[in-house]
Structure formats: structure tokens, C-alpha cells
Amino acid sequence: xxxxxxxxxxxxxxxxxxxxxxxxxxxxxxxxxxxxxxxxxxxxxxxxxxxxxxxxxxxxxxxxxxxxxxxxxxxxxxxxxxxxxxxxxxxxxxxxxxxxxxxxxxxxxxxxxxxxxxxxxxxxxxxxxxxxxxxxxxxxxxxxxxxxxxxxxxxxxxxxxxxxxxxxxxxxxxxxxxxxxxxxxxxxxxxxxxxxxxxxxxxxxxxxxxxxxxxxxxxxxxxxxx
Amino acid sequence: xxxxxxxxxxxxxxxxxxxxxxxxxxxxxxxxxxxxxxxxxxxxxxxxxxxxxxxxxxxxxxxxxxxxxxxxxxxxxxxxxxxxxxxxxxxxxxxxxxxxxxxxxxxxxxxxxxxxxxxxxxxxxxxxxxxxxxxxxxxxxxxxxxxxxxxxxxxxxxxxxxxxxxxxxxxxxxxxxxxxxxxxxxxxxxxxxxxxxxxxxxxxxxxxxxxxxxxxxxxxxxxxxx
DNA sequence: CGCGGACTATGATCTGCGTCATAGACGGCA
DNA sequence: TGCCGTCTATGACGCAGATCATAGTCCGCG
Numbered sequence: 032x033x034x035x036x037x038x039x040x041x042x043x044x045x046x047x048x049x050x051x052x053x054x055x056x057x058x059x060x061x062x063x064x065x066x067x068x069x070x071x072x073x074x075x076x077x078x079x080x081x082x083x084x085x086x087x088x089x090x091x092x093x094x095x096x097x098x099x100x101x102x103x104x105x106x107x108x109x110x111x112x113x114x115x116x117x118x119x120x121x122x123x124x125x126x127x128x129x130x131x132x133x134x135x136x137x138x139x140x141x142x143x144x145x146x147x148x149x150x151x152x153x154x155x156x157x158x159x160x161x162x163x164x165x166x167x168x169x170x171x172x173x174x175x176x177x178x179x180x181x182x183x184x185x186x187x188x189x190x191x192x193x194x195x196x197x198x199x200x201x202x203x204x205x206x207x208x209x210x211x212x213x214x215x216x217x218x219x220x221x222x223x224x225x226x227x228x229x230x231x232x233x234x235x236x237x238x239x240x241x242x243x244x245x246x247x248x249x250x251x252x253x254x255x256x257x
Numbered sequence: 258x259x260x261x262x263x264x265x266x267x268x269x270x271x272x273x274x275x276x277x278x279x280x281x282x283x284x285x286x287x288x289x290x291x292x293x294x295x296x297x298x299x300x301x302x303x304x305x306x307x308x309x310x311x312x313x314x315x316x317x318x319x320x321x322x323x324x325x326x327x328x329x330x331x332x333x334x335x336x337x338x339x340x341x342x343x344x345x346x347x348x349x350x351x352x353x354x355x356x357x358x359x360x361x362x363x364x365x366x367x368x369x370x371x372x373x374x375x376x377x378x379x380x381x382x383x384x385x386x387x388x389x390x391x392x393x394x395x396x397x398x399x400x401x402x403x404x405x406x407x408x409x410x411x412x413x414x415x416x417x418x419x420x421x422x423x424x425x426x427x428x429x430x431x432x433x434x435x436x437x438x439x440x441x442x443x444x445x446x447x448x449x450x451x452x453x454x455x456x457x458x459x460x461x462x463x464x465x466x467x468x469x470x471x472x473x474x475x476x477x478x479x480x481x482x483x
Numbered sequence: 484c485g486c487g488g489a490c491t492a493t494g495a496t497c498t499g500c501g502t503c504a505t506a507g508a509c510g511g512c513a
Numbered sequence: 514t515g516c517c518g519t520c521t522a523t524g525a526c527g528c529a530g531a532t533c534a535t536a537g538t539c540c541g542c543g
Contacts, residue, residue, distance in 0.1 A: 351490095445490095445491090449491070453492080463492095
């Protein structure tokens with residue numbers, strides 16, 4: 032069932048970059064939204080598709096994926112409620128295609144805004160520009176950190192990912208091992224081995240489609256030292 | 258010898274994000290600049306230093322570096338004339354420290370603008386915000402690409418870096434092998450071996466502190482296929 | 484001109500982790 | 514309830530690339 036416009040506007044007004052807009056502007060953005068639902072594993076768009084929209088996660092989780100030249104798939108990021116995607120690195124103007132693939136990680140509802148509507152606001156509203164800028168900046172730092180993580184050993188990478196997810200989801204992380212592997216930029220098998228090691232040390236509990244963090248601090252120090 | 262103010266203003270008006278400012282604003286920014294010179298290997302700032310300034314490369318080259326937990330150093334990027342640094346990922350507000358180290362890669366002149374001056378303009382001038390946003394967006398795409406590169410094999414990574422540098426510097430790339438290694442996120446020795454292979458295939462010429470690209474196209478296809 | 488330090492180069496060895504193979508466990512669906 | 518696909522798990526093997534060792538070359542500087 033579709034959302035009420037009040038619900039939509041309340042949602043929009045609380046997320047970047049729309050939080051800087053006036054009530055009237057929010058209402059206008061809301062009137063241009065389209066909703067779409069996806070099931071686990073369904074593709075929202077593919078890398079290389081012609082890009083015409085900006086997307087927002089309303090509920091569920093969306094994985095932004097890339098494929099290496101040898102065919103391994105790895106995850107750029109995992110986005111939850113209120114997060115934008117398919118936008119930021121296209122802003123420069125030279126982005127006619129999506130640079131990554133977006134896949135639903137479970138039952139997911141997303142909102143879609145046509146580029147021309149989004150850009151129209153981007154041009155008109157200084158608040159909007161400011162919001163986008165803040166978003167970009169934060170994401171830039173994020174990706175920088177992830178890039179640095181790529182230089183570390185697999186155990187460190189897995190620990191880093193677990194810590195990031197802990198901060199978002201709390202002690203019980205609702206991700207499969209495969210998803211952890213893709214986020215860490217490694218294989219399923221290696222991820223198992225690392226998680227098994229961590230479990231033996233009592234750092235976490237490996238459950239079905241979940242991981243429960245037991246000793247956050249020890250995990251944290253792992254990322255600093257080794 | 259210090260630059261004339263006309264020279265400075267001409268320079269500023271041609272680079273992001275100042276190109277969006279009015280003549281008067283440019284002049285004002287110019288009046289707040291300080292110049293600084295560095296020799297090869299000299300540190301401009303260290304990761305973790307309290308950050309109070311935004312920097313622009315006036316001439317020369319600046320390497321933005323990180324250190325892995327095992328002590329290897331690798332390069333986030335290599336910046337040339339007109340490029341900003343020490344700024345973008347601090348914009349969110351939660352960046353009191355520089356997240357990376359900046360080192361001069363040769364005789365270098367940089368301009369320094371105090372944060373409060375920069376932020377003052379950022380708040381006052383919509384054009385400035387737009388410029389910063391464009392910068393952020395472009396850099397975001399850049400870093401995303403580099404992150405993906407990190408998933409590839411070393412030969413592909415080295416080839417990718419060479420192609421990037423080719424686009425900036427032309428067929429003769431004025432970088433030492435060590436710098437190539439740091440940009441590729443690998444060791445000096447491995448980089449030598451890869452470059453030797455490339456040279457045997459006639460793709461390039463390995464010179465002293467330089468690399469001359471001979472077959473750009475073949476190098477390019479290397480990054481797509483293998 | 485000759486010294487010393489950065490740069491370039493190559494071989495030998497070791498290892499983290501990717502790959503391949505096998506198999507049990509859980510859960511959705513008929 | 515039983516089947517099948519996804520998820521979890523572990524062992525064996527091989528290789529890309531890091532590490533260690535050694536040495537020649539270029540160039541700035543006294």
C-alpha cells in the first residue's frame with residue numbers, strides 16, 4: 032500500500048539533503064516521488080544502465096555492488112533507511128550511467144525521484160546544495176576509510192566491517208556471511224575461517240544469517256594493532 | 258619571492274571552488290592567503306594534526322599519504338597545480354584533524370587559507386558551495402574508482418595508475434617507481450617486476466625517475482581484460 | 484673528482500588467501 | 514512431512530605477491 036503524503040513529507044524532512052528545504056519545497060518533492068518495492072536479491076538497477084533517477088531507501092537494505100574483472104562481486108556499501116543512492120558521484124554532470132549495481136538485500140521499499148526534478152531543486156535551493164554537499168563530504172570520508180581498509184589484511188578488514196555494522200545495527204548484525212565477505216572484499220571461505228577464529232576467541236557468535244558481537248572492544252583493538 | 262596579487266587572483270579565478278566567486282570575493286580570498294614552500298620529502302602536515310587550514314597546490318606536486326597497520330605507506334592521491342587538499346572530508350564538521358599526511362613530491366609552492374576564512378565564504382557564497390559540491394562529487398567518484406581498483410591484481414592496479422597519470426602528465430610520467438608503488442598499493446619490488454614485464458612487452462620505457470608510455474592502448478586493454 | 488644516499492634491479496624464500504572439493508544444517512514451500 | 518536451495522563449515526592445494534638479501538647505477542654535494 033502506498034504511503035500517505037504526510038508520512039512521506041515527515042520522512043523526507045528528516046533526511047539529508049532534504050532536511051534543509053522549506054515545508055513547501057518538501058511537499059513539492061513529495062509530489063514527485065514514486066514508490067517501488069523489491070524482494071531479496073532483486074536488482075534495482077545495473078552498472079552501466081542509463082541513469083535518470085535519484086533513489087532513497089525507505090525501508091529495508093540496499094547493497095551497492097561492483098564486479099571485479101575476475102568476476103568476484105564486492106560491495107561498495109550497504110545502505111539503510113533514509114540513505115540516498117545513485118546520485119552523488121553523478122553530480123559533476125559527467126554521469127549518464129550508474130557506476131554500480133544496486134540490489135535489495137531483503138524486502139525493501141525505495142523512493143525514486145527523476146533526475147530533472149532533483150536537479151531542479153538542486154539549482155533552485157541553496158539549502159539543498161548545502162545538504163548534498165554535506166552528504167558528499169561524509170560519504171567521501173567513508174569511502175576514503177574503506178579504501179584504506181583495502182590495504183589491510185583480511186582479518187582486519189572483516190573486523191572493521193563488523194565494527195561499522197555494529198555502529199549501525201547494534202550487537203546483532205543481520206547479515207549473511209556472504210554479505211560480510213562482499214563488504215570485506217574477500218571470499219566466502221576465507222570469511223568463514225576468520226569468523227571461526229574470532230568465535231574461538233569469544234569475540235562473537237556466528238548465527239544463522241546473523242552475527243552477534245560479544246566483545247566489541249577486543250574487536251576494535253584488533254583493527255588498530257594487527 | 259611572493260606572488261603579485263594580480264597573479265594570485267588570476268590563479269584563484271581559474272580553479273575550483275573559487276571560480277564561482279565574484280571578482281570582489283576572489284580579491285578578498287586572495288588577501289587572506291599565505292604562501293609556503295616545501296622541498297622534496299618535506300611534510301606539509303601529518304595525519305592526526307589539528308586541522309585549521311585549507312590548502313591549494315600552486316606549483317609542484319603533493320602526495321596525500323596513509324600508513325597501513327603493518328607500516329607500509331600508500332598514497333591516497335597525487336595532486337598538482339590548482340588542486341585543493343586537507344578540506345573535503347572535513348566539511349561535515351566532524352573533522353578537527355587531518356585524516357592523512359601531506360608530503361611534497363618535489364619543490365612545491367602551496368597556498369594556505371585558514372578554515373574560518375574558507376568556511377566564512379562557504380557560508381556566505383552560494384557559488385562557493387556549488388563549487389565545493391562539484392569538487393566533492395568528482396573526488397568521490399575518483400576514490401570509488403580507486404577503491405574498486407584495490408580489488409584487482411597488482412599488474413592491473415599498476416596499469417590503471419599509469420593510465421591515470423598519463424591523462425594528467427602525458428606520455429612521460431615524472432614519478433619514481435616508489436611513488437608508483439605507493440599509488441598502486443603494493444611494494445617497490447613487485448612494482449619493479451611488473452614494470453619490467455610491461456617493458457619487455459614494449460608497453461613502456463622505464464627511465465630514471467620517469468616512465469615513458471609507449472603503447473597506451475595496449476595498457477588500457479590490459480586494465481579491462483586481465 | 485670521489486663519496487654517499489636515493490633510485491633501480493633481480494633472485495630466493497615464505498605465506499596469506501584464493502580456489503577447488505566435499506558435506507552437513509537450516510528453512511521455505513509444496 | 515519431505516524436498517531442495519541457500520547458508521554454513523572445513524580440509525587440501527597452489528599461487529600471487531610480500532619479505533629478505535644483494536648489488537649495480539645515477540646524481541647532488543663537499
